[in-house]
Amino acid sequence: MSDNTWNRRQFLSRSAGAMAAIQAGIAMARVPGANDRISIGVIGTGERGCNALIPEAYRFSEQENVEITAVCDPWNEARERAAGKVKEFFGKEPRQFIHYQDVLALPDIDAVISASPDHQHCTILKASVLAGKDVYQEKPIAMDLAELIDTYDTVKKSGRIVQLGTQLRSWPSFTAVRQIVQGGYVGNICKVEQVRNSLIPYWDDRYRNIKESDTDWKAFLMHRKYRPFDTDQCTAWYGYRDFSSGPIGGLLVHFIDLVHYITEAVFPYKAVTIGGKYFYKDARTCPDNVQTILEYPEGFLVSYSTCIGNGSNSYTRFYGTRGTIDCTNWSEPFMTTKGTPEPDRIPDKYMIPGVEMPHHMENWLQCLRNRKQPNANIDAGYQHGVAVILSDMAYVTGQTMIYDREKREIREA
Numbered sequence: 001m002s003d004n005t006w007n008r009r010q011f012l013s014r015s016a017g018a019m020a021a022i023q024a025g026i027a028m029a030r031v032p033g034a035n036d037r038i039s040i041g042v043i044g045t046g047e048r049g050c051n052a053l054i055p056e057a058y059r060f061s062e063q064e065n066v067e068i069t070a071v072c073d074p075w076n077e078a079r080e081r082a083a084g085k086v087k088e089f090f091g092k093e094p095r096q097f098i099h100y101q102d103v104l105a106l107p108d109i110d111a112v113i114s115a116s117p118d119h120q121h122c123t124i125l126k127a128s129v130l131a132g133k134d135v136y137q138e139k140p141i142a143m144d145l146a147e148l149i150d151t152y153d154t155v156k157k158s159g160r161i162v163q164l165g166t167q168l169r170s171w172p173s174f175t176a177v178r179q180i181v182q183g184g185y186v187g188n189i190c191k192v193e194q195v196r197n198s199l200i201p202y203w204d205d206r207y208r209n210i211k212e213s214d215t216d217w218k219a220f221l222m223h224r225k226y227r228p229f230d231t232d233q234c235t236a237w238y239g240y241r242d243f244s245s246g247p248i249g250g251l252l253v254h255f256i257d258l259v260h261y262i263t264e265a266v267f268p269y270k271a272v273t274i275g276g277k278y279f280y281k282d283a284r285t286c287p288d289n290v291q292t293i294l295e296y297p298e299g300f301l302v303s304y305s306t307c308i309g310n311g312s313n314s315y316t317r318f319y320g321t322r323g324t325i326d327c328t329n330w331s332e333p334f335m336t337t338k339g340t341p342e343p344d345r346i347p348d349k350y351m352i353p354g355v356e357m358p359h360h361m362e363n364w365l366q367c368l369r370n371r372k373q374p375n376a377n378i379d380a381g382y383q384h385g386v387a388v389i390l391s392d393m394a395y396v397t398g399q400t401m402i403y404d405r406e407k408r409e410i411r412e413a
Contacts, residue, residue, distance in 0.1 A: 053165075111135065164381040165376070202308075212229040
């Protein structure tokens with residue numbers, strides 16, 4: 001039996017076993033009462049899961065009456081490090097698991113924080129809601145349109161609370177920008193642009209020198225084609241197209257979700273993307289430079305550019321017919337009339353004050369009880385998923401790609 005066959009059978013076997021518990025869990029899913037403590041499991045305890053999301057959950061744990069009781073990761077060191085952090089924060093040793101199915105089978109787990117590699121997102125999110133768990137799901141929601149549609153439909157039917165990790169929606173500054181744009185103070189938006197550059201690839205600092213015995217390599221690969229263990233692919237997976245679409249899924253996703261939030265546009269109509277590996281000639285397969293142009297049926301263009309190899313001149317701007325909003329400093333956006341025909345309508349440089357907003361994690365935890373939709377709900381995730389996949393398909397094919405909203409299809413123009 002080949003390793004690939006074994007891996008597929010093991011995956012299907014575990015999935016089948018989990019499905020039995022999942023199907024039973026749908027009817028028995030617990031909705032915590034006002035005074036019940038909510039039990040959370042963390043699936044994926046790498047840099048993001050361990051050093052950002054676990055501390056964020058702890059920050060609001062007392063006021064929202066929640067605790068983390070389980071951690072899961074195929075990599076021993078990451079899992080054990082996260083377990084130590086949970087014990088430090090909550091005073092109790094969490095249960096540790098290698099496979100996410102084992103966490104979802106726990107009847108006392110009410111919700112999960114999912115921070116696994118990108119290629120696993122749809123699989124874990126879908127299984128989680130079918131198991132009756134609410135989910136905080138890291139972005140991007142999907143790498144494949146068919147997976148995206150299937151997962152979105154499943155979440156919608158489940159009625160579970162899902163928050164995507166596009167946390168800029170919960171920033172006071174960007175919510176204030178949204179109010180400015182929706183109030184018509186800069187007129188009609190005609191273009192939105194972001195340049196986000198960096199000196200080195202963000203996946204470089206994820207590399208760790210681990211051995212195959214340190215992790216469950218097949219659990220990491222999940223449904224990807226088997227290949228011999230590779231330390232770089234396992235730890236710096238952001239740099240490989242099997243597991244990530246690079247800057248498109250890693251960085252563009254935040255920007256495009258922010259565009260949707262601020263403008264209230266939902267789906268792009270057309271995308272063109274060019275790019276490649278221009279600075280870093282190595283075995284990694286994600287581009288270090290990309291340029292994407294998206295056209296929206298509401299009547300504006302979105303331009304996104306990343307240059308990895310030179311970290312200068314990053315900015316974010318919303319261009320309107322009456323003024324421009326500059327969000328280069330994400331915490332201190334300002335509005336200006338420079339370059340517009342009506343300079344007397346608003347001050348030349350008006351600093352936009354933030355509005356009070358709950359933290360993104362706090363918002364999700366609150367919604368676990370009140371059952372309201374969170375700031376970055378599954379609809380927002382579906383919308384950013386379409387934009388990211390459309391942009392990536394344009395990069396892969398070298399063609400202009402069109403999204404048909406009614407048919408939920410992507411095709412060449």
